[in-house]
Amino acid sequence: MPVTRIFKTEKELQDAIRAEELKHTVRFVKQWRRQIASNEEGLSPDGKRVRFEDEGHPSPVINIPYEGTPFIIINNEVYECQHGPQRMKGEKKDVLTSKTTKKLNCPAMIRIRRIMKFPEYKINGPSTKKAKMALSSTLKRSLSDTTIRQLVIYATIASNEEHKNHAIGENAGYCQPLYGDIIRKIKELAEEGHRKVTSVKLLLAQYVREHLAPDIPETNRRFYPTSKDIRNHIYHTVVGGRLVINLKAHYWSKGLMA
Ligand SMILES: [Zn+2]
Incomplete structure (x- = not known):
């Protein structure tokens, strides 16, 4: 029990x-x-x-x-x-x-x-x-x-x-969605102007080792995203950010937003 x-x-x-x-x-x-x-x-x-x-x-x-x-x-x-x-x-x-x-x-x-x-x-x-x-x-x-x-x-x-019917521990990392903090960190880096996948990958690895889970192997996809994942999140941050700015400009021009 x-x-x-x-x-x-x-x-x-x-x-x-x-x-x-x-x-x-x-x-x-x-x-x-x-x-x-x-x-x-x-x-x-x-x-x-x-x-x-x-x-x-x-x-x-x-x-x-x-x-x-x-x-x-x-x-x-x-x-x-x-x-x-x-x-x-x-x-x-x-x-x-x-x-x-x-x-x-x-x-x-x-x-x-x-x-x-x-x-x-x-x-x-x-x-x-x-x-x-x-x-x-x-x-x-x-x-x-x-x-x-x-x-x-x-x-x-x-x-x-x-836990039953699924892998846990090290093996589970392969099929898990990205850890929330990792997504936030990619966003933060992208907002700071980082656009290169390789440099974001290095900075993320450093962040994981220092702040999240020093012992987790780099094969764990939950903490160590693939280049494709990183690229997607950078893209969404940049594009998403632009959308918000454009909307603000739109409302501003219409005098709807103080
Ligand atoms: Zn479970």
């Missing part, structure tokens, strides 16, 4: 996902999110159930054990491997490479539950139903902007053994 880890911030979680993706050359795609409380509501327990535990769920829902502190559930989220099950709706298309990611029914996923804890209302003494109910109503009554809130993110990130 995969291990459930606890994260205190969104960044910690995203860094952990990224580390896993880089380590095994896999990619996870957000599949769905069930919002229970909105982040903008100041995470008030109004109308939401105040809980002390949330257990007994069958997999894949993460169970939250009793710790004495009341909480509300913010949301549940699932990321699937990019080679995960075929979906009817929301099929992700990689716009930049214009290729739909191949689905191979890989079961590997990341399950996430975000909760908001109210540590000032921790139960002291036995956890009777009465004590829980009393604390819940006190919490709802006395909640204010100064109430201490603590975000806790529970996440189980699939290990490399859970």
